[in-house]
Every structure is written in C-alpha cells, then in structure tokens.
Amino acid sequence: MATFPRIVSLASAYPPYSFSQAEMLDQLRAHVLGSDWAARPETAERGRQIARLFTASRVARRHSAVDLPAFYRRARTTSERMAEYQRAALPLGHTALATCLAASACPPARTISDLYVVSCTGYSAPGLDILLARDLGLPRDVRRVVIGHMGCHGALVGLRQALATLRADQQAVVALLAVELTTLHFMPALDPEVLTSFALFGDAAAAALLTTDPTASGPELVDTYCAADFDAAGQMSWTITDTGFVMSLSPRIPITLRRNILPAVERLLTPHGLTAHDVTHWLVHPGGPSILTAIQGKLELTDAQIAPSWQTLREHGNCSSATVLLMLDALVRSGQAHPGEWAVMMAFGPGLTLETCLLRF
Helix, strand or coil: CCCCCEEEEEEEECCCEEEEHHHHHHHHHHHHHCCCHHHCHHHHHHHHHHHHHHHHCCCCEEEECCCHHHHCCCCCCHHHHHHHHHHHHHHHHHHHHHHHHHCCCCCCHHHCCEEEEEECCCCCCCCHHHHHHHHCCCCCCCEEEEEECCCCCHHHHHHHHHHHHHHHCCCCEEEEEEEEEHHHHCCCCCCHHHHHHHHHECEEEEEEEEECCCCCCCCEEEEEEEEECHHHHHHEEEEEECCEEEEEECCCHHHHHHHHHHHHHHHHHHHHCCCHHHEEEEEECCCCHHHHHHHHHHHCCCHHHHHHHHHHHHHHCECHHHHHHHHHHHHHHHCCCCCCCEEEEEEEECCCEEEEEEEEC
C-alpha cells in the first residue's frame, strides 16, 4: 500500500468572547430596530422575521474576537476593523499553532520548512506569516505562503499545496494555520444577505502539522480535488468596502452545490478505487443548513455521517476557512476514527468553488 504524508498534529483555538444566539439576536434587534422594537407595530413584525432567520441558522453559540455590543456601539470603518484584526489575529493564531507544535512528536519548530497561513478576514504587513515565524522560532529561511481572501475553502487549498510540497520534498515539514475573525465584519442592518451572515459566522483558528516521516502517526493526506462552476461565480462574493468586508450569499448556492458535488467527489475518489459508500467520515463545511441538507441528500449520507457538520454549526457557527480543520481536530480527538477508515473533507467558496480532500486513518 502506498504511503502518503500524514497530519501528525492538530489544534484549535477560540477568542475570548462567546455569545449565545439569543444574545446575538437581542443585540441585533435593539441595534437596528431600537430597544422598544416589540412595542411598535412597524418594527414588531420585522423583529419576529429576524428571529425566524436566526432560529433557522441552527447556530446556538459563537465566539468573537471583540466584545460585540461595545465594538458595534457605533459604525466601524474598514480601517478600524483591520486594526482590530492586527490586534486579535496574532495571539489567536499563535495559540493554535504553538499548541499544535507542542502536541507533536516531531522535532522542534526550527525544523519547519514551510508555513502556510490562511485568512480571508484581514490583512496586515508584515503579516501573520512573518510575525508567527519570528515569535515561534521558525527558521529564517522558512518558505512562507499566505493564502488570502479565498473564503471558506482556504484551508483545503493549504492542504492541497502542502501535499504538493511534501510530494516534491520528502524532508519537508509543513505547518498550516487558518485564522478567521469574521465577526469584525458584522454590519448591523436589515438587508437579508447581511442578516444571514450575522446569523451564521463566528471566529476561530486551527492549525495542522504535516510530514512524510514514516514513523509518524495521524491521518494520511491521500489526495485533493478542486473544481469551480464558473457560471455560478456571482453566487458567493466577499467584497471590501469602506465599512468592512461584505458577504453576499445567493439562495441558489445549495442548488449549485447539489448539481456539482457528486462529480467532484467521484473525481476525488475514483483514482483510488473508491466510491462514496467506502467513505466512513464526511467533514462537510457547515456553510448553512440548506447547504448541509443539499449535500447530505445528493451524497446519500446518513444522519450520523453529517452529524459533525451540524454539531460544529451549532456550537461554533461558520468559522470560514478554519472550520474544516476544527472538525478534523474534533474527529481525531473523539477516537471515533479507526485505522483504515476513509474520510472526505470538503468546503466551498467564491467561484463557485468546491474543494475536496481525501484522508485515510
């Protein structure tokens, strides 16, 4: 049996603030409708509509890098949001990556040859890649790559690039970090697409360490496959404005994913003599309830197979690119994955892009 690079360590990190969905709903309604919204007929029905949207999101709790009521007491510019990103992203990313390295049986940080940092929610220069390399004692000649503004599938792009690096250089040691502070871009408003984002997204960081060391343990990174439906490119966007990054999500996204997901999965699995029925674990990015329902139906997944996605959505919301690594970390820690079992990770982003990854435990 062929050998493949292994993910030898994983770690997750969350920022200090945590809010229940009920708290988020109360804050939003008071902010955009007024504290007395329920007493006024012209706002009472709108308040109930917002509540139905928040309930339909299936999110129970989310983390945030900022104290949301205080931060959004007034309108925020993109500059102010980026200042908060620079303040909060580095310690959060440091926690995730340092924990990941400390948990690994591999040699110390100075042996890392490649560092990939994924984020679509903020920018700075010098960026997280150079600051983390400095603070964690990585080699001065570490090969750094920043994977930016790709959206929720960015971490799988990082795994795809890590696989290419490890195939080309058997001595490489690759560290991958995804840091997303989505709550910095909340825009309290009544626009349905803005409200959907407000109801779904949360903050987190996750890290992975990969090597080709034959004595290492951890899931094997077997293959990746990426495809885009260019005709649906406008269905998902992430636009930088003067008042933050604006997420646009078309209600047609589940339809597009349902049309494209089976061919993408087949292209991932067929070269390895597999079908969807051979895969035990499915780590499907929880982009929203309608997306999970569409993917489950098309791939004929059981409720147990899709349960990790619903659990992550419920407990943390959609944490953009970090989410699939959070799910993999949770699966490994649970002990529910057994040697020889196959797993598929998948996430989606602008393009409309479908990024997939095949693992073997």
